[in-house]
Amino acid sequence: MHRHLKVVEDGEPFAFSEDNAAEVKRILAKYPPARKRSAVLPLLHLAQRQNGGWVSRQVIEHIAGMLDLPPIKVLEVATFYTMFNLKPIGRYHVQVCGTTPCWLRGSDEVFRACRDMGLEKGRTTDDGLFHLSEVECLGACVNAPVVQIDDDYYEDLDYERMKAILEAFRRGETPKPGPQVDRQFAAPEGGPTTLKEHVK
Amino acid sequence: MPKLTVNGKEVEVPAGATVLQACEAAGEEIPRFCYHERLSIAGNCRMCLVEMEKSPKPIASCAMPAADGMVIRTDTETVKKAREGVLEFLLINHPLDCPICDQGGECDLQDETMGYGRGASRYAENKRAVTEKYMGPLIKTVMTRCIHCTRCIRFLQDVAGVPELGAIYRGEKMQITSYLESALTSELQGNVIDLCPVGALTSAPYSFHGRPWELRKVETVDVMDALGSNIRVDARGMEVMRVLPRLHEDVNEEWISDKTRFAYDGLKERRLDRPWVRRNGRLEEASWEEAFEAIAEGLKGINGDEIAGVVGDLNELEGMYAFREWLKTLGCTRVEGRQDGTRLEPGVRAGYLMNSGIAGIERADALLLIGSDPRLEAPVFNARIARMVRNGCRVARIGGSSDLTYAVEELGDDAALLTVLLEGKHPFTKVLEKAEHPALILGQGALMRADGAAIWAAARALAEKLGMRVAEKAGGSEEDAGEPAWNGFNVLHTAAARVGALDLGLATEGGIAAILEDAREGRLKAVFLLGADEFDTSAFANVFTVYVGTHGDEGVRHADVILPAAAYTEKHGIYLNTEGRVQWAEPAVPPPGDAREDWTIFRALSDVVGRRLPFDDRAALLARLGEELPFIAEIDVKPDAEWGEFGRAGDIASGPIPTAVGRFHFTNPIARASRTMAECDAVCHGTSGEATGTNG
Ligand code: SF4
Ligand code: FES
Ligand code: FES
Numbered sequence: 001m002h003r004h005l006k007v008v009e010d011g012e013p014f015a016f017s018e019d020n021a022a023e024v025k026r027i028l029a030k031y032p033p034a035r036k037r038s039a040v041l042p043l044l045h046l047a048q049r050q051n052g053g054w055v056s057r058q059v060i061e062h063i064a065g066m067l068d069l070p071p072i073k074v075l076e077v078a079t080f081y082t083m084f085n086l087k088p089i090g091r092y093h094v095q096v097c098g099t100t101p102c103w104l105r106g107s108d109e110v111f112r113a114c115r116d117m118g119l120e121k122g123r124t125t126d127d128g129l130f131h132l133s134e135v136e137c138l139g140a141c142v143n144a145p146v147v148q149i150d151d152d153y154y155e156d157l158d159y160e161r162m163k164a165i166l167e168a169f170r171r172g173e174t175p176k177p178g179p180q181v182d183r184q185f186a187a188p189e190g191g192p193t194t195l196k197e198h199v200k
Numbered sequence: 201m202p203k204l205t206v207n208g209k210e211v212e213v214p215a216g217a218t219v220l221q222a223c224e225a226a227g228e229e230i231p232r233f234c235y236h237e238r239l240s241i242a243g244n245c246r247m248c249l250v251e252m253e254k255s256p257k258p259i260a261s262c263a264m265p266a267a268d269g270m271v272i273r274t275d276t277e278t279v280k281k282a283r284e285g286v287l288e289f290l291l292i293n294h295p296l297d298c299p300i301c302d303q304g305g306e307c308d309l310q311d312e313t314m315g316y317g318r319g320a321s322r323y324a325e326n327k328r329a330v331t332e333k334y335m336g337p338l339i340k341t342v343m344t345r346c347i348h349c350t351r352c353i354r355f356l357q358d359v360a361g362v363p364e365l366g367a368i369y370r371g372e373k374m375q376i377t378s379y380l381e382s383a384l385t386s387e388l389q390g391n392v393i394d395l396c397p398v399g400a401l402t403s404a405p406y407s408f409h410g411r412p413w414e415l416r417k418v419e420t421v422d423v424m425d426a427l428g429s430n431i432r433v434d435a436r437g438m439e440v441m442r443v444l445p446r447l448h449e450d451v452n453e454e455w456i457s458d459k460t461r462f463a464y465d466g467l468k469e470r471r472l473d474r475p476w477v478r479r480n481g482r483l484e485e486a487s488w489e490e491a492f493e494a495i496a497e498g499l500k501g502i503n504g505d506e507i508a509g510v511v512g513d514l515n516e517l518e519g520m521y522a523f524r525e526w527l528k529t530l531g532c533t534r535v536e537g538r539q540d541g542t543r544l545e546p547g548v549r550a551g552y553l554m555n556s557g558i559a560g561i562e563r564a565d566a567l568l569l570i571g572s573d574p575r576l577e578a579p580v581f582n583a584r585i586a587r588m589v590r591n592g593c594r595v596a597r598i599g600g601s602s603d604l605t606y607a608v609e610e611l612g613d614d615a616a617l618l619t620v621l622l623e624g625k626h627p628f629t630k631v632l633e634k635a636e637h638p639a640l641i642l643g644q645g646a647l648m649r650a651d652g653a654a655i656w657a658a659a660r661a662l663a664e665k666l667g668m669r670v671a672e673k674a675g676g677s678e679e680d681a682g683e684p685a686w687n688g689f690n691v692l693h694t695a696a697a698r699v700g701a702l703d704l705g706l707a708t709e710g711g712i713a714a715i716l717e718d719a720r721e722g723r724l725k726a727v728f729l730l731g732a733d734e735f736d737t738s739a740f741a742n743v744f745t746v747y748v749g750t751h752g753d754e755g756v757r758h759a760d761v762i763l764p765a766a767a768y769t770e771k772h773g774i775y776l777n778t779e780g781r782v783q784w785a786e787p788a789v790p791p792p793g794d795a796r797e798d799w800t801i802f803r804a805l806s807d808v809v810g811r812r813l814p815f816d817d818r819a820a821l822l823a824r825l826g827e828e829l830p831f832i833a834e835i836d837v838k839p840d841a842e843w844g845e846f847g848r849a850g851d852i853a854s855g856p857i858p859t860a861v862g863r864f865h866f867t868n869p870i871a872r873a874s875r876t877m878a879e880c881d882a883v884c885h886g887t888s889g890e891a892t893g894t895n896g
Contacts, residue, residue, distance in 0.1 A: 002328065002330040002331065002369070002373055002375055003331050005368055005375075005377070005380075007380060059382075070363045070364060070378040071364075071379045071380075071381065072364060072366035072377075072378060073363065075366065075368055075379060075380075076367060076368055077370040079369045080369065081368050129706065149834075
């Protein structure tokens with residue numbers, strides 16, 4: 001059943017911070033004044049970032065006001081893209097890729113690690129630290145399985161590594177993003193295997 | 201003008217036409233769900249697929265511009281299969297609930313399924329289900345039935361100008377809703393019910409009340425405003441079940457306002473269905489004879505010049521004529537037709553008509569509104585102005601500001617601005633001067649002021665000075681027949697009866713204010729109200745008052761005798777709209793109880809009181825009326841009224857302009873008796889206890 005949409009209210013009214021207000025100006029300058037509604041996507045994105053990772057009713061109405069749009073038009077955009085969260089979300093947004101390459105390379109194990117750490121799909125942990133989502137291909141299949149945590153990718157995961165990452169976050173550390181095995185970016189594990197003479 | 205071939209037939213269509221329109225021009229019917237002539241093109245349902253030569257796939261004909269040399273086929277096996285495929289997909293998630301669906305019998309999906317359906321479903325999965333969405337008291341939603349054609353969204357955006365509906369989520373999860381399920385605020389929202397090709401949006405007041413095939417359909421005209429929208433009244437037995445729009449390009453296109461569509465339940469409430477006579481201070485039921493006797497009694501010793509008559513806003517020409525003629529037999533010539541106190545006067549018709557015409561006004565490229573709020577006074581007309589604005593017309597207004605759904609340059613709420621404009625000291629004068637077809641719309645609000653006659657004259661002067669009247673430009677050759685004449689002086693009325701009343705000369709010195717004054721001072725001894733309910737009647741407390749009308753409203757408050765009359769859906773009648781267009785109303789149901797058509801009441805009364813009126817049937821009445829007003833024979837034409845002198849020169853005092861329509865849903869006794877209208881008013885003014893979706 002596709003249910004009513006509940007847009008969550010934020011206690012506070014929303015306004016862009018001083019820094020972001022400057023960014024808003026830059027964004028708006030990209031569009032002719034009569035087409036300023038085109039800025040709805042970048043503004044929502046900016047607002048979500050400022051607002052702790054989610055878009056509240058106040059955010060939607062604020063942006064609608066800025067762009068002279070009826071709020072429904074902003075809501076349409078915010079609901080169209082799954083990257084906008086319409087509910088408060090944990091401190092870290094853990095997005096585990098479950099598409100075929102990652103799945104073949106063990107995303108089920110990654111999910112198991114999450115589960116064992118108390119994360120549940122579509123929910124925020126009680127301590128407010130993590131929110132777990134399953135997402136489609138993150139475009140880093142070479143290093144599958146892949147997890148995106150906020151803006152960073154963690155790659156080449158398995159049960160243990162995923163657990164270690166979550167534990168590190170829980171301790172308040174920020175684990176090093178990127179491949180979690182011995183490789184540079186998408187280069188082969190353990191170093192280059194071809195064209196070695198070109199590597200200085 | 202592209203030429204193309206449809207099924208081997210060559211057709212030529214105007215540039216900018218679509219393949220679908222070309223197919224129609226060739227006489228082919230193209231099934232469609234999302235396409236609608238009056239809305240922007242969405243091209244999202246794919247039902248209109250046709251084959252085009254050199255295209256590997258069938259094309260959506262509604263979204264494809266017709267081009268020279270196209271070869272289109274609509275009758276091939278591929279086309280049929282493609283449409284069947286589209287329909288099967290649409291039906292995957294559409295519930296099989298036609299037996300309990302109000303759209304049944306008038307559903308586009310049902311009809312197309314007859315043509316392209318498979319007869320049995322191959323789909324074994326669960327169907328999608330969607331919760332209902334609250335949209336206000338008028339629209340009932342069953343969103344599981346929605347096929348996402350987005351007509352409703354596009355109507356509110358393109359025509360109503362209040363983009364309040366949207367589609368949230370996407371793909372299979374897409375849902376149509378207003379922002380957080382708040383009630384829609386458009387005065388035209390009811391039209392989405394007609395537009396919705398399935399039973400997702402249906403009429404809430406009519407829900408589960410009837411099936412289309414049980415209804416008697418009567419084509420008539422509306423009286424809720426002065427546009428004279430063409431409507432179809434659907435009735436069953438003695439009851440009006442619903443009101444729908446009829447197509448009239450020059451009046452309402454195919455839209456009607458929510459008041460027109462939904463006020464009909466007021467026809468069943470608070471109706472006067474028998475005569476009443478006040479005896480010892482209390483109203484008691486009476487027979488017609490007793491009521492007539494009481495009138496004869498009440499008028500004893502009263503001279504004709506101590507009597508006045510007032511006609512209301514919803515009356516047809518015949519009733520008003522008989523009323524005036526009968527009062528004349530009593531020696532009374534004081535009959536007032538402007539119960540809102542406007543200063544219009546009979547005489548030069550061009551002075552109180554919409555001369556450019558409702559459709560004709562679209563030629564205007566600069567428009568000045570003077571004390572008018574077309575959104576509330578004539579919502580369907582307002583949608584036309586909105587379209588003009590989109591096409592580049594500049595609109596400015598003198599008078600109270602309000603949201604008209606389009607950009608208006610609000611010059612200020614001060615009548616004296618008119619003088620400033622006239623003297624050419626205002627920047628907008630330039631705009632009007634430069635415009636090719638400048639126009640103005642004079643609202644009833646401006647004419648209601650004490651200096652209304654001066655405003656009227658000033659508006660006339662403005663029209664003269666700024667070249668709002670252009671005679672027909674003579675053309676040289678036959679093709680170049682020249683431009684038709686242009687008269688941009690327009691009066692927007694709010695009462696359906698008003699133009700007719702002015703044509704009958706129902707205007708008295710001092711107007712309604714003088715009548716009330718005389719009543720208070722005791723100079724007036726008797727007053728006859730013909731459906732007049734729009735002013736405070738307490739002045740008549742000590743005056744012998746007879747009310748002839750439909751509802752127990754303001755007019756009956758101090759009435760000594762009440763005579764029940766027929767409402768607009770219950771009688772034949774001639775109405776002249778704000779352009780002066782003559783239209784005939786037809787009865788859909790009989791009047792309730794003892795109520796009678798207005799003119800027959802005065803005819804019968806004339807046997808007892810006054811002198812017998814010289815007509816025994818409607819034909820005889822119309823013959824006499826036609827002698828007085830020959831133009832009533834020209835049915836459904838916009839008259840070209842002759843220009844002349846009108847208004848009274850004078851000073852225009854600085855000060856605000858009153859509004860003619862305060863509460864849109866309560867402008868007449870029928871609407872005030874309607875529960876639906878009361879609910880709408882409550883939602884509008886935030887006094888409704890109903891959840892609006894935003895408060896939880
Ligand atoms: S509610 Fe009706 S008009 Fe609106 S998108 Fe759905 S099917 Fe179309
Ligand atoms: S499938 Fe996981 S990143 Fe592409
Ligand atoms: S009618 Fe052409 S796509 Fe819907």
